Structure formats: structure tokens, C-alpha cells
Amino acid sequence: MLTVKYIADNKEHVISALAVKNFEAAEIVEKVIALDTERKSLKSQSDNAQAEMNALSKEIGGLFKSGKIEEANAAKAKTADMKENIKTFSAKLSEVEQELQALLVQIPNVPHPSVTPGKGEEDNVEVKNGGEMPTLAEGAKPHWDLIKEMDLIDFELGTKITGAGFPVYKGKGAKLQRALISYFLDEASDAGYLEVTPPIVVNEASGFGTGQLPDKEGQMYHCTEDNLYLIPTAEVPVTNIYRDVIVAEEELPKKHAAYTPCFRREAGSWGAHVRGLNRLHQFDKVEIVQIAHPAQSYEILDQMVAHVEGLVKNLGLPYRIMRLCGGDLSFTSALTFDFEVFSAAQGRWLEVSSVSNFENYQANRLQCRYKGKDMKKPELTHTLNGSALALPRIMAAILENNQTPEGIKVPEVLVRYTGFDMI
RNA sequence: GGAGAGAUGGCAGAGUGGUCGAAUGCGGUGGUCUUGAAAACCAUUGAUCUUCACGGAUCCGGGGGUUCGAAUCCCUCUCUCUCCGCCA
Structure with a gap:
């Protein structure tokens, strides 16, 4: 706040x-x-x-x-x-x-001066694009057909075990998923992020700290008996590492990366846009988080955007970076860049990452502060995070864009993790 | 799940009704000494709210109570540790 x-x-x-x-x-x-x-x-x-x-x-x-x-x-x-x-x-x-x-707590964060007005998604501003659009052969299929034919992901089985939106990844589908996680985590480590494996259920105080509570509790799965919430993103447990913490100024920025499953109730979604891997109740994601000095946070935001850009580039996916307009910006964010990759067989752009600077909005809720040697009082830090990356839509785009008559080509950077180069 | 013990400043650890925001040690910072370093010695070293300032108020795990007065007594919740049980 x-x-x-x-x-x-x-x-x-x-x-x-x-x-x-x-x-x-x-x-x-x-x-x-x-x-x-x-x-x-x-x-x-x-x-x-x-x-x-x-x-x-x-x-x-x-x-x-x-x-x-x-x-x-x-x-x-x-x-x-x-x-x-x-x-x-x-x-x-x-x-x-x-x-x-x-x-x-009812007042949203103030947007950065560069944020343009707008109603929603349609008013977001493309700031950059890159990668090459694939030319698909005749008869190219959307990922939901591919995964069924090749038995990579089983939605019906997940429905039986749990319910809609909880798929079962199988064989090379599961291995591709694991390869992506390893790749993303290694890239994050190389960029100086400390890998952490946090709890994936959190208490009320943590939910409040990052802004999911009190307003958005309907979007999280709630274990009422113990009053715990399944995390919608690793942002929640990771950022809450710094709840009620005063960091020494010279230790900033603090950089963390975490792989976690994420859970979203996504109440009220339906239709073609949620087909296949496009929208799930449970999905995997690697998240990067930074606790930053206020004077550096926008520079760091750029670095995080560049990091994510490197990932989609290396995966060979066509992408565009969108600056969210006022109407699409989240309650807690001051400036957000969304990454979208083109899913060729669907002919749609899919959001795969959201990189945000919350300035001191979350830090104030968290009471996350820093103190320098010649400071009388601690001051609020800035907090930032970004998906690097969310897996299902990345998988969807890889499967669709890389399909050939001989099979699906595994992006080169992943081969050392998968152990195979074709599916 | 059963039984017991405990929670105090960055850490360790005293304090069981009054001047205790809290002894002492370690750590941190500044200084003296030294060619430099170490050692030793001296000083300093928490947070929040409020005030232009002086100052004032609050905080000894959280909440409530007793009392003129609570770190200290009572109730309650949470957490940690030990032993037993169960278990990946």
C-alpha cells in the first residue's frame, strides 16, 4: 500500500x-x-x-x-x-x-509516468518484438491435438484424478517440462539469482504482504482448516522472505529465483481461449524476484526484462514485449511488461511472462526496509518480480511452432536437459 | 497424536512487581595506541508513532487480564526444543 x-x-x-x-x-x-x-x-x-x-x-x-x-x-x-x-x-x-x-489497502499503486491510459489488454503498447515467425507446413495442428496424438499430456486423466485444468504430463512431455525448469533455473543462477525452494502453501500474513489478500482471495485455493492458501505464484513465498526484515543497504539488490507449481482458481473462465495448455488451475513456473534500492529499481526492471527476453530468444520463439496500459496494470504494480509468444497453429499471442516493479507498495505492506550506514532510519525497499518463465504456454508454443512432418524439434538449448532432440 | 520445557536487543544470555529499553559477553561502528595490522583500552551501537525542536508514548513471541505500576503475576493463542508414538 x-x-x-x-x-x-x-x-x-x-x-x-x-x-x-x-x-x-x-x-x-x-x-x-x-x-x-x-x-x-x-x-x-x-x-x-x-x-x-x-x-x-x-x-x-x-x-x-x-x-x-x-x-x-x-x-x-x-x-x-x-x-x-x-x-x-x-x-x-x-x-x-x-x-x-x-x-x-483499497488504494492501488500509483502507475509509473510511462504508463499510458487504457481500458484493458487491447490498449497495451508493444515496445519491442523479436524472434522469427515460423512457417508451418500444411496440416499443422494446435498443441491440444499434438499432445493427444503423441501422448505427451493427458487432460482426461487429470480430470479423473482431480478435475479440469490439472493435466498429467507423460513421457517426453514430462521430460520437456523438467528440461524447461532446469534450463530456466540454471539461467537464473548464471544471472546471479539465488535459487530457493519455498513452501507452496502460505499463511494469511504472506498473502497480505504481496497483495493477494484481502481482495483477491477468490483466486487462490484456500485450505480452510488450517487457514493456508495454495500459492498462485512463487512471488508470494519468495517476496515474503523479506517480510519484517531490514536489509543492510550494501547487500541490495537481493536476487532470488524459485521454481514452484502455481495454483489458480480462475473462476469464471471458459471457451476456446482456455483450451489445452492456455489456462490451467495448476501449472509450473520459474519466478525471479528482486529486493532493490529505490534508486536502482527501474534499472533493475530493465535487467529483468532483458533476462526474460534472453530466455524466449534462446528458445527460438517469436515474441513481443508489451507495456501494460493503466487499465490492465495490476492493483499493486507501478509498471509491468508482459511477454507474449506467438503460438503459430493457434494463430494467437500467449502471455508467458509478466515483469513488474511494485516500487515500495508491497514493501510497505511487508515492512521490508533497508538501512545504510549514514541513515538515521530504515527506508522501504522496492520489490520486483517476473516470470522466467511460465511453462504451459511456452510448451504450447514450442510444440506448435516446432512441428515438422518428422516430429517436434526440441529447441537446441534444451537438448542437454532432455537428452533427445525430437519428439 | 501424548508428556514436559521454553520464547528477552544482530547473536549468546541475565533479570520473577517500581528509576528496566533492559546487566554482561560476543558481534558492528568510531577513536586512542601502532610504520601497518593484531591485541588492549575508551566511546558508541534496536524499532515504531508523535513533535519544528526539547521532549513524550509504545515495543521483552501475539492477544487479553490483574495492579497506582508488569519483561516479571494470571488467562489464551502461536511457535520452538526434548522425550514417546506414528511416518516419507
Whole structure:
């Protein structure tokens, strides 16, 4: 969430910038500022009341020690009112604090100046494209036909075991998947990311820290008995490594990469766009995360984009990089670049990565801060993450784009992981 | 799952009702000494809110209670450790 101080100091900018995200902020911003003023005044009243009480208590202590029992008891009699006073003020204070907090979590992150207005996907801006469009032979098939014919992925079996959207990968399909994971993780390690294997269920505090809770709980699978959530992305457990942590300034940036399965309920999706591997309830992904110094975060965002670009390039996939418009930008993000690869037999662009800078929006929720030697107080870090990459659509594009009459050609960079070059 | 023990500052570890944000040691930082380093010695070294500032308030796992006053007493939750059981 945004800090109250930032909102108060940049009121007009917050309102106009959030309009780019199609968020009408004027009213809530006024409320926040008013509540904060009230909070400060209540705080000082409650502090004064408490200070008075502390002084009297000390006095009473002294009287008892020096044997002036009567005087002490007389002083004691005076405390009842003061206690009442303190209770009233602190109750009001915590009420106002809660109200303020409830408002703050409703305000989305302010978009970066480069973000253009727009309603949704259709208004995203292509900033770059690359790779070569494949020319498919006559009779080229979409991946859902290929995987069935070659028995690479079994949707019906997954449906039997679990339900729709939980496929079973088999044989070379499973090996290709594993090869991609290894390849992505190795590339991340080479780029200086520390590999971690985090839990794939998280508690409520973690869900709140990265912004999935309280608003988007419907998108996560929830184990109600233990109040734990299946992660929708490794971003959640990995970024939460730094919840309530103060990092030494010279240790920034912190770079982590993680492979995890991801779970999304995706309630309300249907139709051709979700066919085959296009949209699943469970899928695999390698995620890269950085905890960054605020002054460096946009430079780092570029580096992360370049890293992801290297992956799709090496896989030989035609891609384009989209800068998300205000309307498509997520609640918590300030700037996001989506990577899409062209799935030739479907004739569609598929989103395979989303690389975002959250500035200090998540860090404020997480209380992730850094401190330098000559800093009096710790400051919020910036947090960034990106998929590098999400597997199913990458697989779909590889299968479709690389199909030949002799079979499917495995991208060269993967052969050392698969052990075979044709499927 | 059963029984017991515990949770204090970056770490280790004292403190069982009053001046304790908390002894001491280690670590960190600055300094003295030294050609330099080590050692030794001295000083300094948590966070949050509030205030222009001085200052004030809060924090000893979380929450609640008793008391004029709680790190210290009571209740409750969470977590950790030990033993037993079960188990990949």
C-alpha cells in the first residue's frame, strides 16, 4: 500500500496518476488525509494522558518506599479517572488507525509516468518484438491435438484424478517440462539469482504482504482448516522472505529465483481461449524476484526484462514485449511488461511472462526496509518480480511452432536437459 | 497424536512487581595506541508513532487480564526444543 505521507505530500499527483488506472481517488484520498490528522491529534492526547499516569505511578512508588502509606493511598485514589481517560483515548485511537488502514489497502499503486491510459489488454503498447515467425507446413495442428496424438499430456486423466485444468504430463512431455525448469533455473543462477525452494502453501500474513489478500482471495485455493492458501505464484513465498526484515543497504539488490507449481482458481473462465495448455488451475513456473534500492529499481526492471527476453530468444520463439496500459496494470504494480509468444497453429499471442516493479507498495505492506550506514532510519525497499518463465504456454508454443512432418524439434538449448532432440 | 520445557536487543544470555529499553559477553561502528595490522583500552551501537525542536508514548513471541505500576503475576493463542508414538 501507499504510505500516508506519500499520499499527503503528493495529493494531486496521486489522484491524477490513479486516474490512468481508471481509479477515482479524490474522495478516498481526502478521507485518508483527514483520518491521519485525527489520528495524530488522538495520539498526542493519548500520549499525554499516559505520561501523566506514568509520572503519578512513579510518585506512588516513591511514597511507598519511603513509608508514606497514607499519602500513597491518597494518590492512588486519583488514578481512577486517569485510567478511564487513557482507555477512552486509546480506544478511539485504535479505531481510527484501523479505519485508516482499511482505506489504505483499497488504494492501488500509483502507475509509473510511462504508463499510458487504457481500458484493458487491447490498449497495451508493444515496445519491442523479436524472434522469427515460423512457417508451418500444411496440416499443422494446435498443441491440444499434438499432445493427444503423441501422448505427451493427458487432460482426461487429470480430470479423473482431480478435475479440469490439472493435466498429467507423460513421457517426453514430462521430460520437456523438467528440461524447461532446469534450463530456466540454471539461467537464473548464471544471472546471479539465488535459487530457493519455498513452501507452496502460505499463511494469511504472506498473502497480505504481496497483495493477494484481502481482495483477491477468490483466486487462490484456500485450505480452510488450517487457514493456508495454495500459492498462485512463487512471488508470494519468495517476496515474503523479506517480510519484517531490514536489509543492510550494501547487500541490495537481493536476487532470488524459485521454481514452484502455481495454483489458480480462475473462476469464471471458459471457451476456446482456455483450451489445452492456455489456462490451467495448476501449472509450473520459474519466478525471479528482486529486493532493490529505490534508486536502482527501474534499472533493475530493465535487467529483468532483458533476462526474460534472453530466455524466449534462446528458445527460438517469436515474441513481443508489451507495456501494460493503466487499465490492465495490476492493483499493486507501478509498471509491468508482459511477454507474449506467438503460438503459430493457434494463430494467437500467449502471455508467458509478466515483469513488474511494485516500487515500495508491497514493501510497505511487508515492512521490508533497508538501512545504510549514514541513515538515521530504515527506508522501504522496492520489490520486483517476473516470470522466467511460465511453462504451459511456452510448451504450447514450442510444440506448435516446432512441428515438422518428422516430429517436434526440441529447441537446441534444451537438448542437454532432455537428452533427445525430437519428439 | 501424548508428556514436559521454553520464547528477552544482530547473536549468546541475565533479570520473577517500581528509576528496566533492559546487566554482561560476543558481534558492528568510531577513536586512542601502532610504520601497518593484531591485541588492549575508551566511546558508541534496536524499532515504531508523535513533535519544528526539547521532549513524550509504545515495543521483552501475539492477544487479553490483574495492579497506582508488569519483561516479571494470571488467562489464551502461536511457535520452538526434548522425550514417546506414528511416518516419507
